[in-house]
Amino acid sequence: DAGVIQSPRHEVTEMGQEVTLRCKPISGHNSLFWYRQTMMRGLELLIYFNNNVPIDDSGMPEDRFSAKMPNASFSTLKIQPSEPRDSAVYFCASSFGGGAFFGQGTRLTVV
Amino acid sequence: QKEVEQDPGPLSVPEGAIVSLNCTYSNSAFQYFMWYRQYSRKGPELLMYTYSSGNKEDGRFTAQVDKSSKYISLFIRDSQPSDSATYLCAMSANYGGSQGNLIFGKGTKLSVKP
Numbered sequence: 001d002a003g004v005i006q007s008p009r010h011e012v013t014e015m016g017q018e019v020t021l022r023c024k025p026i027s028g029h030n031s032l033f034w035y036r037q038t039m040m041r042g043l044e045l046l047i048y049f050n051n052n053v054p055i056d057d058s059g060m061p062e063d064r065f066s067a068k069m070p071n072a073s074f075s076t077l078k079i080q081p082s083e084p085r086d087s088a089v090y091f092c093a094s095s096f097g098g099g100a101f102f103g104q105g106t107r108l109t110v111v
Numbered sequence: 112q113k114e115v116e117q118d119p120g121p122l123s124v125p126e127g128a129i130v131s132l133n134c135t136y137s138n139s140a141f142q143y144f145m146w147y148r149q150y151s152r153k154g155p156e157l158l159m160y161t162y163s164s165g166n167k168e169d170g171r172f173t174a175q176v177d178k179s180s181k182y183i184s185l186f187i188r189d190s191q192p193s194d195s196a197t198y199l200c201a202m203s204a205n206y207g208g209s210q211g212n213l214i215f216g217k218g219t220k221l222s223v224k225p
Contacts, residue, residue: 043199
């Protein structure tokens with residue numbers, strides 16, 4: 001199994017631009033998480049899907065952030081418009097109980 | 112009070128030492144407890160997964176959960192330089208189900224010196 005696959009690995013964009021992060025979870029996993037990691041705040045849960053349905057999006061910082069999971073093998077996290085304070089590493093993780101498995105992350109820099 | 116508290120370190124030990132990493136939490140509903148290891152510029156890697164109170168051993172790693180004290184620990188025996196990483200605890204009330212929010216500590220940075 002290739003594990004959780006995220007793309008792109010790195011993204012540099014200008015303030016105000018739209019950013020789309022992509023995630024392919026491990027086949028057979030029914031839960032998918034989007035996290036953001038910064039030095040100051042650590043790992044923060046943004047949104048959590050169970051069986052493709054958003055369960056908890058209370059961590060989404062504001063309306064500029066949106067996430068979708070159209071099917072069991074794909075999810076996106078979109079930021080529109082992006083701001084410099086969105087610069088962080090964004091992780092996707094998937095699970096079928098027994099612990100979540102993380103992708104390698106997308107390092108986002110908004111200038 | 113934050114839901115999960117973890118000393119950020121850094122913690123520096125000599126090779127071969129026993130390492131003790133700890134987290135405290137405030138939510139008594141937490142039942143599932145995990146430890147992750149994260150190398151620099153990598154994603155967190157699941158090390159240990161435990162349910163409710165008790166001990167679990169896997170090679171050089173032992174995880175302990177004391178729900179009465181709301182305290183969890185990870186012990187690393189015979190520590191190696193390759194164990195140098197950030198260790199994060201994580202926990203959930205109903206993991207894998209419809210309320211399976213997974214809350215992380217901020218991580219403890221460990222350095223094992225040869």
